Amino acid sequence: MKSWQVDKCWADKFIPEITKILTQNAGAFLDVAIANDQDDMEKATDLVVTVTSGQVAVRIRRDGYKKKYRDWTIRSYRNSGSKTELEKLRDGFGRWYLYLWTNNLMIVDWILIDLNRARESGLLFKKRHHIQNKNKNGGPDGTYFVAISIPEIKNHGCLVNEFQPLLKDYQVPLFKVY
Numbered sequence: 001m002k003s004w005q006v007d008k009c010w011a012d013k014f015i016p017e018i019t020k021i022l023t024q025n026a027g028a029f030l031d032v033a034i035a036n037d038q039d040d041m042e043k044a045t046d047l048v049v050t051v052t053s054g055q056v057a058v059r060i061r062r063d064g065y066k067k068k069y070r071d072w073t074i075r076s077y078r079n080s081g082s083k084t085e086l087e088k089l090r091d092g093f094g095r096w097y098l099y100l101w102t103n104n105l106m107i108v109d110w111i112l113i114d115l116n117r118a119r120e121s122g123l124l125f126k127k128r129h130h131i132q133n134k135n136k137n138g139g140p141d142g143t144y145f146v147a148i149s150i151p152e153i154k155n156h157g158c159l160v161n162e163f164q165p166l167l168k169d170y171q172v173p174l175f176k177v178y
Contacts (some may be wrong), residue, residue, distance in 0.1 A: 010062075029051055071148060073147050078144075095115055112161045112162070113160065118153075121158060131147060
């Protein structure tokens with residue numbers, strides 16, 4: 001099985017939990033407006049609820065990364081020349097990005113990012129240092145990524161919500177809305 005397939009099989013095990021997280025944040029995906037007078041009088045409609053968008057990119061960091069790196073990493077270069085995740089996001093693909101960290105094979109931390117704001121604010125276009133990925137033996141694997149700090153995401157107004165448990169290493173409230 002190819003490494004992409006192995007990673008996908010591993011990540012797909014978290015779909016039920018990811019679905020719960022997205023459901024808890026449904027307000028970010030909805031627009032609630034007061035109905036016009038005619039609809040109110042003739043159609044018993046007081047509010048109009050519209051789903052504002054769809055596509056959600058999801059990335060799950062494996063055990064061990066949270067304590068070392070609590071940042072948003074995005075693949076930025078491939079020796080093969082294949083289009084990278086960063087290029088796809090810059091091109092306008094994806095509306096939301098759910099980035100999660102695991103510990104003991106459980107989701108323990110996550111952030112939800114508004115990709116439209118990330119594009120509009122220039123966050124995804126800023127020149128950054130490309131960090132080389134390593135394979136299981138510690139050698140280069142032919143890909144690179146960029147890292148964006150959580151404070152930078154917040155400062156650009158791109159963080160919709162986050163969950164970070166109260167751990168001795170991370171003393172912050174459980175939920176924040178920005």
